[in-house]
Amino acid sequence: MLVKDVMHSPVLTVDASVTLEAAYHIMLQRNIRHIPVTREGRVVGMITDRDIRLATSPFAAGGARPIETPVEQVMAQPVVTGDPLDPVEEAARVMRQRKIGALPILDGNELVGIVTGIDLLDALLRLTGVQKPSGRLEVCLDDRPGELARLSSELAQNNINIHSLLTYPCGENTVTTVVRIGTLDVRKLARDLRQKGYEVRWPPEIPGKSL
Amino acid sequence: MSVPVIYSPQYKLYNFGPQHPFSPVRLEMLLDLLEHLGHPLHFVEPAQATREDVRSVHLESFVRRVEAAGRGERSPDFDHYGIGTADTPIFPGMDEAARWLVGGTLTAARMISSGQAREVLQLGGGLHHAQKDLASGFCVYNDLSVAIRHLTGQGLRVAYIDIDVHHGDGVQWIHYDEPGVLTFSIHESGRYLYPGTGHTHEIGKAEGTGRKLNIPLEPFTEDDSYLEVLQMGLEPALRWFRPDALVIQCGADAHYQDPLAEILLTTRAYAKVFPLLRQYAADFAGGRAVYTLGGGYSLDATSRIWAMLYLTLQGLPLPDHLPEPWLRRWGTQLGHFLTHTLHDLEAAYPEIPRKPEIERRNRQVTERMLESVRPYWN
Numbered sequence: 001m002l003v004k005d006v007m008h009s010p011v012l013t014v015d016a017s018v019t020l021e022a023a024y025h026i027m028l029q030r031n032i033r034h035i036p037v038t039r040e041g042r043v044v045g046m047i048t049d050r051d052i053r054l055a056t057s058p059f060a061a062g063g064a065r066p067i068e069t070p071v072e073q074v075m076a077q078p079v080v081t082g083d084p085l086d087p088v089e090e091a092a093r094v095m096r097q098r099k100i101g102a103l104p105i106l107d108g109n110e111l112v113g114i115v116t117g118i119d120l121l122d123a124l125l126r127l128t129g130v131q132k133p134s135g136r137l138e139v140c141l142d143d144r145p146g147e148l149a150r151l152s153s154e155l156a157q158n159n160i161n162i163h164s165l166l167t168y169p170c171g172e173n174t175v176t177t178v179v180r181i182g183t184l185d186v187r188k189l190a191r192d193l194r195q196k197g198y199e200v201r202w203p204p205e206i207p208g209k210s211l
Numbered sequence: 212m213s214v215p216v217i218y219s220p221q222y223k224l225y226n227f228g229p230q231h232p233f234s235p236v237r238l239e240m241l242l243d244l245l246e247h248l249g250h251p252l253h254f255v256e257p258a259q260a261t262r263e264d265v266r267s268v269h270l271e272s273f274v275r276r277v278e279a280a281g282r283g284e285r286s287p288d289f290d291h292y293g294i295g296t297a298d299t300p301i302f303p304g305m306d307e308a309a310r311w312l313v314g315g316t317l318t319a320a321r322m323i324s325s326g327q328a329r330e331v332l333q334l335g336g337g338l339h340h341a342q343k344d345l346a347s348g349f350c351v352y353n354d355l356s357v358a359i360r361h362l363t364g365q366g367l368r369v370a371y372i373d374i375d376v377h378h379g380d381g382v383q384w385i386h387y388d389e390p391g392v393l394t395f396s397i398h399e400s401g402r403y404l405y406p407g408t409g410h411t412h413e414i415g416k417a418e419g420t421g422r423k424l425n426i427p428l429e430p431f432t433e434d435d436s437y438l439e440v441l442q443m444g445l446e447p448a449l450r451w452f453r454p455d456a457l458v459i460q461c462g463a464d465a466h467y468q469d470p471l472a473e474i475l476l477t478t479r480a481y482a483k484v485f486p487l488l489r490q491y492a493a494d495f496a497g498g499r500a501v502y503t504l505g506g507g508y509s510l511d512a513t514s515r516i517w518a519m520l521y522l523t524l525q526g527l528p529l530p531d532h533l534p535e536p537w538l539r540r541w542g543t544q545l546g547h548f549l550t551h552t553l554h555d556l557e558a559a560y561p562e563i564p565r566k567p568e569i570e571r572r573n574r575q576v577t578e579r580m581l582e583s584v585r586p587y588w589n
Contacts, residue, residue: 133340133347133380133406159297161290183297184340184348184377184405185232187471202403204430207561209470209509 337505375462378409421587462505
């Protein structure tokens with residue numbers, strides 16, 4: 001999943017000369033928190049609702065700024081940006097490391113989109129969500145080449161489609177593999193897999209179940 | 212007055228093959244058990260659903276492919292319609308067979324809308340996973356939604372209640388934006404079990420918002436917790452919605468013996484659930500209700516649970532022991548032990564250590580569901 005698949009466009013921008021008051025009203029009206037600031041069409045900074053509230057607060061160091069102050073005096077710069085072809089996890093890592101809530105996306109010098117923390121949550125929901133009727137199979141695989149291929153060929157032999165697949169490390173040399181598969185009868189498959197030596201974590205074995 | 216029972220031997224045509232869990236043997240064992248219990252069976256013959264009936268819910272493109280598959284034709288796009296998958300394999304005449312099950316549930320709905328009966332038991336159907344353009348989870352056509360469409364078409368408000376262990380996703384999505392249909396499904400959480408949906412945040416859309424209710428249960432939920440949250444979630448919804456009729460999918464796969472899921476109900480829970488639903492029909496829906504079968508893959512458990520459903524609806528006493536000849540016949544045929552009593556044995560499964568946590572989480576999830584739908588109840 002790439003940044004261009006989750007970003008929002010077109011992007012609302014303000015000119016560097018716009019006042020804090022005007023920028024704040026735009027944020028309220030559009031229900032947004034981040035606006036890229038441009039000068040002669042090029043992105044030169046980012047202004048957030050928090051920047052404005054802090055700058056105009058009586059608690060601000062040096063006193064509250066007047067609301068007529070141009071955004072260029074308050075905006076964050078230089079801007080941290082992303083590329084539309086970056087993978088989403090790259091955007092997430094940058095935003096996490098810099099502790100920022102939005103990333104303007106530039107194709108060369110042209111602003112083509114913006115990614116916010118909310119967009120990344122949407123991406124997470126798409127990656128982990130259920131788009132098609134499916135059951136959960138969780139298998140602990142050895143962390144070596146071919147293990148996933150072995151598991152997926154078992155599914156293929158049973159004419160069972162894989163709708164999504166997630167893996168994460170568990171323990172020293174094993175990987176938890178969570179597969180959403182297009183069958184109602186996951187327990188039968190789990191039984192077959194256990195007989196073949198797989199460590200199936202879900203569905204669990206339950207004594208007393210009939211066949 | 213006895214409750215009419217709808218059944219046709221044609222139902223047994225809906226057969227995905229000997230290895231498939233959705234087996235017509237379930238029906239044979241049930242009917243045989245009822246006869247052995249000394250209750251002569253009188254059935255209302257259903258009319259097979261027509262193509263137009265099916266089209267009231269399903270898309271033309273889908274129906275055409277089911278018909279073609281049943282005629283032996285093959286097409287690479289069947290996959291997209293869920294046809295010819297591991298769960299819903301192709302069999303000859305699958306369109307006709309599925310239309311018999313739809314016809315049964317539709318006949319039941321017609322008997323109710325015409326005032327011919329108040330309660331009707333359909334001994335089949337309950338194919339709640341089928342979507343308008345998708346066969347899924349053993350379900351080709353959605354008999355429940357065709358029946359619901361008939362009832363709403365007659366101006367009736369319908370509450371659909373689904374106690375199958377799997378989320379009633381097909382029915383929910385088909386009526387997702389309809390204000391005249393309340394859907395309520397209590398099931399093992401989709402985080403674990405097929406079809407993966409049925410979360411509390413699925414509450415309907417547009418005019419239907421607040422009228423689609425889901426209680427996703429923790430795996431290993433037991434009788435007491437199930438009964439507690441069923442009443443906690445369903446009663447206020449029916450009290451508010453005031454349906455004209457209930458359509459109830461009585462899947463029996465939340466039983467602890469069921470091989471496909473992880474909920475641990477015993478027959479003692481079902482012995483309370485069926486009278487409770489009947490009471491709800493009387494209190495909130497003018498006594499009008501269609502009961503269908505559904506999932507249920509432990510032959511031992513489903514025969515006993517559905518016999519209990521039949522006996523409850525007919526107002527007949529529940530026997531302790533099951534008839535010897537029936538036990539012998541089916542025990543021999545299946546090659547394994549069958550429970551000798553209508554009820555499960557005491558302490559039928561090992562104690563569940565997480566019980567208090569499971570009860571707390573089920574309560575919490577039901578509260579959350581009610582909190583999210585109640586703002587739309589006005």
